[in-house]
Amino acid sequence: MSKYGVMVMGPAGAGKSTFCASLITHLQLNRRSAFYVNLDPAAETFEHAPDLDIKDLISLEDVMEEMHLGPNGGLIYCFEFLMENLDFLTEALDSLTEEYLIIFDMPGQIELYTHIPILPTLVRFLTQPGALDIRLCAAYLLEATFVVDRAKYFAGTLSAMSAMVLLEVPHINILSKMDLVKGQMRKKDFKRFITPDTTLLDDDPVDIARRKAGENIDNQSLDVQDKDALMSGATFKRLNTAVAQLIESFSMVSYLKLDCTDEDSVQAILSYIDDCIQYHEAQEPRELADEEVEEE
Ligand SMILES: Nc1nc2c(ncn2[C@@H]2O[C@H](COP(=O)(O)OP(=O)(O)OP(=O)(O)O)[C@@H](O)[C@H]2O)c(=O)[nH]1
Numbered sequence: 001m002s003k004y005g006v007m008v009m010g011p012a013g014a015g016k017s018t019f020c021a022s023l024i025t026h027l028q029l030n031r032r033s034a035f036y037v038n039l040d041p042a043a044e045t046f047e048h049a050p051d052l053d054i055k056d057l058i059s060l061e062d063v064m065e066e067m068h069l070g071p072n073g074g075l076i077y078c079f080e081f082l083m084e085n086l087d088f089l090t091e092a093l094d095s096l097t098e099e100y101l102i103i104f105d106m107p108g109q110i111e112l113y114t115h116i117p118i119l120p121t122l123v124r125f126l127t128q129p130g131a132l133d134i135r136l137c138a139a140y141l142l143e144a145t146f147v148v149d150r151a152k153y154f155a156g157t158l159s160a161m162s163a164m165v166l167l168e169v170p171h172i173n174i175l176s177k178m179d180l181v182k183g184q185m186r187k188k189d190f191k192r193f194i195t196p197d198t199t200l201l202d203d204d205p206v207d208i209a210r211r212k213a214g215e216n217i218d219n220q221s222l223d224v225q226d227k228d229a230l231m232s233g234a235t236f237k238r239l240n241t242a243v244a245q246l247i248e249s250f251s252m253v254s255y256l257k258l259d260c261t262d263e264d265s266v267q268a269i270l271s272y273i274d275d276c277i278q279y280h281e282a283q284e285p286r287e288l289a290d291e292e293v294e295e296e
């Protein structure tokens with residue numbers, strides 16, 4: 001029996017837990033079953049209580065105290081511990097039917113997605129045929145407000161691409177918190193950011209503002225003592241161009257837009273997730289309960 005799941009990932013504060021909560025609310029409203037797995041050992045408050053919480057296995061606070069580690073080292077330790085105790089996941093998830101959408105809420109530390117091979121191992125374990133056999137889709141969130149700073153936008157896109165390459169499961173990329181840019185930017189202008197390409201660097205507002213201020217940013221010499229020059233001078237610009245070209249040449253990343261305050265937007269993302277994992281193909285026709293018949 002297959003199971004279905006989505007792993008919600010992305011940098012710190014991208015809106016992962018908020019999206020998980022909106023998704024669960026939406027699934028409940030549509031009489032679908034969700035199983036919420038919190039894999040962030042530092043998460044304290046939840047809109048919906050997790051059905052499975054890594055904190056019941058190991059808590060970041062205890063690890064930091066007992067192992068004398070900082071928050072990032074502590075997180076890696078927690079995940080290494082989880083990998084040694086995978087029964088914790090198997091026992092809770094094994095009995096779930098294909099009706100459920102299993103939602104994994106991940107921590108935001110970028111190291112987890114780039115530096116260490118823990119996530120690919122975890123994903124392989126969850127998706128392994130004959131074992132848990134979860135049809136898993138990765139949802140990588142990036143804040144839509146990043147688009148105002150092209151360097152940030154391309155760096156975020158690069159991390160999304162790196163997760164795509166690393167995990168090798170169906171993957172959707174999402175620009176979250178769209179409500180924050182709606183009033184600031186016209187729809188037509190925002191459309192350009194859906195598929196990243198190098199032309200987006202041509203009108204970087206940061207560059208334009210500096211040109212207006214009379215700076216010659218193309219020929220700025222690099223003085224390593226000058227932190228400003230290091231982050232916004234010609235070398236930084238060349239680096240951004242190289243990153244943008246790399247992203248364009250791979251042509252793997254495009255974004256969906258998410259506004260968690262808008263039910264239709266959450267539904268649209270859910271439809272993409274369902275398509276990716278072919279959720280609907282496995283569902284049995286469902287008989288309505290008596291009270292549902294009355295409602296209809
Ligand atoms: N305006 C707006 N704010 C949002 C949205 N989603 C999340 N936020 C806010 O962004 C902040 C971070 O949201 P979280 O959902 O905790 O983000 P996260 O990615 O789970 O954060 P970490 O788990 O710490 O990495 C909170 O203050 C949320 O209220 C959104 O769609 N619109």
Ligand SMILES: [Mg+2]
Nearest residue numbers: 016017040043
């Ligand atoms: Mg969170």
